[in-house]
Amino acid sequence: MKAPVSWIRDHVELPEALTVDELTAKLTMLGLKLEALVTPADAITGPLVVGKVLSIEKEPQKNGKVINWCAVDVGAQLNAVHGTEADGVGIVCGAHNFAEGDLVVVCLPGAVLPGNFEISARKTYGHLSTGMICSSRELGLGEDHDGIIVLPRDAGEPGDDAFEVLDMNDTVIEFEINPDRAYALSLRGIAREAGIGFGVAFHDPAQRDVPAGNDQGYPVVVDDTTGCPVFVARSVSGFDPSAPTPDWMVKRLTGAGMRPISLGVDITNYVMLELGQPIHGYDRATLQGPIRVRRASEGEQITTLDGNKRTLSGEDLLITDDSGPIGIAGTMGGETTELSETTTDVVIEAAHFDAVSIFRTERRHKLPSEASKRFERGVDPELPAAAADRVVELMVELGGATADPGVTVVGQAPGRRTVTADTDLAARVTGMEISAETAVKNLELVGCDVTVDGNRLTATVPSWRPDMSDPFDLVEEIARIVGYDNVPSVLPPAPAGRGLPLAQKLRRRVGLVLAGAGWTETISYPFLGDADWNDLGLPTDDERRRTITMANPLNAEAPQLATTLLPGVLRSLGLNVGRGNADAALFETGLVFLPTGREKAPILGVDRRPTEEEWSAIEKAVPHQPQHLALALTGQRERSGWWGEGRQGSWADAIGAVREVADALGVDIEVSAAALAPWHPGRCAEICSGDVVLGHAGELHPKVCKAFGVPARSAAAEIDLDLLLSLARATTPSPSFGSYPVAKEDVALVVDASVPSAAVEAALREGAGELLESVRLFDVFTGEQVGEGKKSLAFALRFRAGDRTLKEGESTAAREAAVARAAEQFGAVQR
Template sequence: MLAPVSWIRDHADLPADLAPEQLAARLTALGLKLEALHSPGSEITGPLVVGRVLTREPEPQKNGKTINWCTVDVGDANGTGEPQGIVCGAHNFDAGDLVVVVLPGGVLPGGFAISARKTYGHVSAGMICSAAELGLGDDHDGIIVLPAGAGTAGEDARPLLGLDETTIEMEINPDRAYALSIRGVAREAATSFGVAFRDPCDRSVPPADAAGHPVAIDDAVGCPVFVARTVSGFDAAAPTPDWMARRLQQAGMRSISLAVDVTNYVMLETGRPIHGYDADKLTGTVGVRRAHEGERLTTLDGTDRALSTEDLVVTDDSGVIGLGGVMGGEATEMSVSTTRVLVESAHWDPVAMFRTGRRHRITSEAGKRNERGVDPTICEAAADRVVELLVAHGGATAEPGVTVVGSAPAQPTITVEADLPARITGMEIAPATAVEHLRAVGCAVEEAGTTLTVTPPPWRPDVTDPYDLVEEVARLVGYDKVPSVLPTPTGGRGLTRVQRLRRRVGRTLAGQGLVEVISFPFVGEAAMDRLGLPADDERRRLLRLANPLSAEEPFMTTTLLPGLLGQLARNAGRGATSAALFETATVTLPARAEGGGAVPIFGVDTRPTPEQVAELDAALPAQPEHLALVAAGERERAGWWGAGRAVTWADALDAVRAVADALHVPLVVQPAAVAPWHPGRCAAVHVAGADGQAGELLGHAGELHPRVCVAHGVPARSVAAEVDLGRLMAHAPERVLAPSFSDFPLAKEDVALVVESSVPTAAVEAALREGAGDLLESVRLFDVYTGVQVGEGRTSLAFALRFRAPDRTLTDEETAAARDAAVALATERVGAVQR
């Protein structure tokens, strides 16, 4: 909201010496946050004066351009009293006109210094200014011509142009629609400084009668009040008064025509959007209803729109003539031939306005106010103000008929304890002070002992409960007066078990060279398609958001991979083709939400009970915590030290293993074929059961399918992993005993086993570990060979077995027996043959 300080002063008796900065600071303290202070004249220095054109001599030039050699009376501003010779390229003025002149020594916005210089064969001593050159608009086509009698030659032009004024730009919260008007801002300013406020809507209006234009309302909920006034004999060519055009420009709107400017001016002044119709183009009764199926309307912007049955529309006997409260129709638009104007001032349902504006993608100043809620009691006053201005400046005559259909909805009352503001804010606010401040913001207050019955003002639809009243009292008292009280800390209990485990996971992955990232949890169906998930995949069961940030991503995600792959692609697109990223976050599984019923809403005045928390939790969807990682490019960099190594499926699996080792959770890995991984390079990760066999499934790791890499724009052979971190941490032991170490020598045995290529290495390792018995300290795969020496379809796996006893040095016979037992069980389990 842009509010000129002079316009605010028209309605609030602010102190004469009050600086705009002080006013802006006080308004910010009340909740109307300052965005900027605009002072167009602050960039202009030096003499800027009124000049009277004495002569204008057109001089055609060789380049086809015609310039004007002018003599301009600038009074004594030039120090001599002699006329000033100035070259001007504009042609929208003549001798005798008053213009704006900047003399040599002046500086215009942008640091444009003015000096006397020779041009087109003349010494031009100054410049006749356009609005654009003074920072007052974008009009470069012509210079500013002041009205006759606007000033005298040599007079300072700044006050005449409003260049000495300051405009306050404020950020207005959606619940403060009243502040989208000078009326609202001035009321806040007057309340803050405790001075008189003159309400522009406090005016005597003619009573309704039967002589006005007929109006019929079919939807009283959508349009509870409709006021119509008519003026005739209007001169559509009449110019907008300079003061009005200037204020519109200061408020961020451009001057269009007198009729449109008047409605915009009254909207800015009162906050009530107004619409004007060419009354001669209307046929029959004006009505308000919901649109019918299949109806269409061409709006003022020339767009042909298909209407929804939820749209509130204005009609006459010809059909739909406007989208109520949002935008008028082209068929009844005012034009240069308009002589009779029907003024509409109506109150519209904010929800309907918001939905219509979003449905048709219409953003207008009127819609912005109507969808936030406007004072429904000022429709008659706003219409009367428009009629007054059209009569005063457009030569119109107000017709005697006044139509008022409906009445403003009654304001609900709120019952509140008088000491509630003090109890909630912690400030010493006496009940009498609370009553005083509530009345200052426009509330009607009835006192009954310690209880107050409060009726909010009609321009504050956001005040609906006792805590809204507390906020109103607190902001007038001053948030800066809320006492600063340090809370008494409770005895520290340290991190919880889950917090400690999460930190262990993060440190482990960081140590593996991965970088933690955070992604948005929103996806669309296209994300699941890019992952190549089949139609019956459980991860395609997505929970739809009621009000998504993006129509392309309206669901909560069931997997972290779309966000991670998007970030991997972004890194690759910016040259970082080698990257390793991880994320820990919740995913949303809608299974519980479908059967959980409606989410209960509890009050905020007391702490919820355990039963209420359980009820809330039961209504929520399942949101397990997942860990996911992706990597691409080089795992080990190449350099003078030797060749590098590209990332492989094993790196993704090793990262998961490292996390599990940090949590002391044993894993069992099995081959799998699950999207989005490559079917031949995908591993299923299970928790190891008590018998060493695969237990609960945690997730998958491996190389991504080539089609998935192409769909996401990530490097070929990128790898990924995703596991249920919550389940993994649930298997972490509460306590981990420190390992015992033996100081006896280590016995080493290496074995090479040939197995079918389809046999998982993990199965061979498990058989060796079990067969070797308690003397085995570690087993490690150190070589894999495939070739003619082992036969087609077979693989040689070489393992390093390390044996140690806690109480003695092992003999060669004991070591050999343990090795042979391990090989024997591997032969029995997986058909291994020792090389």
């Protein structure tokens, strides 16, 4: 909401010395947050003065355009500095809406207009033009560029400061208005808040004597009293449609962000901004029969003022006459009855419409308007009569109209709500010392009628505050006037520390292990779309494509909740590579959302706690949300340098990172070959712990690498972290160190290339017996020496007894037993 300061001062007796900064600071503390401050004069530097047109010479050009060569008096002092013509300066002007003797706004050389447009004396159309005669748009005062500004004859003398004449020093305050404070979408509401903040008198522009309804007014029938509880219609005759909108009204409309159109329309917009009540005017000559308020028939059509034909829903509230729809209630009028340059008799509509109905209509037709913005938030239902009377007053005063005696009033505003609360509730909630007297006084300041009975107060809420419905709304009103900056800063007593829960300790352990191993954590949005599934190369029947689609997504191209973290971490990897970080290892932990296939959650009110049955139904509808861990890496895992060659990262690093995490949690895992997108066939591993499948790791498919913009042979892993944590031990045993010598035995076994090394390692462990301390694969070899389809796996075996030194031959016997077991299971042959 944009509000010129001068307009605010019209309705509240603010101190003359009050600065704009002091005003905005106080209103912000009351809940009307400052969004911007704009003073039109600040966008212009240099001389901007009143000029008087002395002469005009029309000069046709070869291109068909006619320019005016003007002599303009800008005051004796400036004439002497810039003058090129007798008694004035010479200026070329292309506009034709002015005449000799008119007062205009002149920008002289040295000035800079909005948009950093510098003014200088320059040769054009065969003349030296010294300055510019300005239009509203060139000064940043509006969008009108069809003609220059012509000032009233009594606006001033040549050479006077045009900033003062145009009131360009009037600051416009733009407020960010919360949805529950519709009353502040008006100068009436903002001025009332200013009066409260500074304790000064507020003059309510809606407090006026209005004529009572009678049977002489334009006929109105309301079929849907729920959608339209109040409808007021007034009429004027003999309105002059050619009468110009006065400059003061144009300035205020423009300052408030609205474009002046015509006097009739401008008056309705002005009153809406002033009071907060949207108004609509009809050309009475185009109305056919009584005005009727009803719901639309399904498929009914209307052409609105923006020229679009709209097909209506049966839930839309309409304004109609005998010809059919003439407006969408509270949203936009129809073009058949709009005010035009021939309108002399006007029917004025000031009605109250149901907020929910207007909100749904606006969203359904994607038709936001200044009217709907107010109605959907809740307009004062007692305003229509005063607003209609104000429009009539201005049309009579500015447009030469005559007010018709007929006044139509259909329905009445609903009764005001009452709210009861303890007198000390505000003090208990805020921690401030707020007496019962202060509570009552502050509620009365915002417009409540308050009665007190013992330690209970009952507040009758003002009609313009539909948001005040429970005791804590009263607390908010009391507290904001006392001042939130007065809330004491008191630290609550800290309970005895119990440390982190086990689950949190384990999750932190995962992050610390990966960070210590050189991985960098990233965070991604949990929203995906069909493009992500296609980039991962997932088949159409892949379970990960079965997702939950959001009704109101942040991004229309990513409306689904993630069932995998891989797209996010791979896109982060691609961004790193694209920005020059070619060696990257990233990880992410986060929730994924797996649909349960159960019933939808019930939609409950907020007036009570859900029952056990309702709570159970809500929990059943919540999707399963396990926590996953995803990793991705590319480039060198070990950097090259003076110390030697580096090492390129590979699928083994992705599996190794999962192993490190599992080891830190005390979980034993097994790795076996698998085939699953987005990994490369034959280079994908399934990671298990016993019979539990934890996830997968390996080298990414080349097409996936290309889709995400990462180099070929990049690797990734994803595991169900919740599953892994459920298998974790609270504490992992400290490593033990034997005091007796270790016996070292190495063995190289030739097996089929399809046999996993992990399976061979498991066979060696099983056959070696209890003397085996460790087994480590240190070499893999393929070539002619071992034969086609074969590979050689070299393992380092370490044997030790915890209570003695091994005897000669014990380690050899254990090694041979291990080799025998591998030969039995896989046909391994020792090299």
